[in-house]
Amino acid sequence: MYFETFSQMKKQLGQLSKWLETAAAHAKAKSFDPNLYLNFRLAPDQLPFVRQVQIGCDAVKLAASRLSGKAAPSNPDTEQTLEELSARVRSTIAYLDTFTAKDFEGAAGRIVTHPRWEGQVMSGADYFLENAVPNFFFHVTHAYALLRHNGVNLGKADYLGSQSLRAP
């Protein structure tokens, strides 16, 4: 289910891309600078919008890299405009587009290291479930919540995107 879950996270980044477009249109309609979004926060000691998007992108990018062994592109977190942030999301989607199910064979048994774990490790299976997936949704949902809090017109359908509904 690794590849399928990464595909779902890639789809979620596609939804995030659309939210940024909606946010840009909202700023235009209200005549304010769309780059103001980047520094909005829900609490003074929480990370701002720009970091929520960057970390959401890195959560899935680095997880895909760690669970496949495929090198990830470097992103120095220099985005200063909403347009640059959109490009960051698109570049993460493009990286995820390079994966196939075969890349994640053996993912569960990989040994994952992380700069913050002070020399400790996790199995690929544990890392994926306990860290990568919840962390990704944490940051993407914070990006959504920040836009909603600042008046951008989004709803649950924009969050979930299209679903594989079919006739019974």
Place this chain on the structure above:
Amino acid sequence: MYFETFSQMKKQLGQLSKWLETAAAHAKAKSFDPNLYLNFRLAPDQLPFVRQVQIGCDAVKLAASRLSGKAAPSNPDTEQTLEELSARVRSTIAYLDTFTAKDFEGAAGRIVTHPRWEGQVMSGADYFLENAVPNFFFHVTHAYALLRHNGVNLGKADYLGSQSLRAP
């Protein structure tokens, strides 16, 4: 991976339980009514805290039921205090405690129906990945974000909880 992912969501509800305790302690320290949290919103047209918690609980409860065929307890959404909301979370955890991996054998191939899908259906596999998991994290993260926005002292470690780190 169904059972493992439900176990992770159960763990996430355990973290949510702890956030509610921290929120109650914060209200006590600041001498305000802890039940005020229930009606806080991030936007006037977004659901309040009480609904974020109730829907988060139902997202995982109903998904476990739909993907296993095991009946779920009914929850009429009558919680009016932070204590009652904590009990709701604990009761959802208790329901999830009744599951074993065997309950989800064949989950991927189940046909899932939903009152909002106007007669259409999804496969268990699609429903799980495209709806159940992202919807669960959406509401739980909104609950977290609402508490943070209202001054409750939480951090990423409180969100993720303990992880299966080990020596290399």
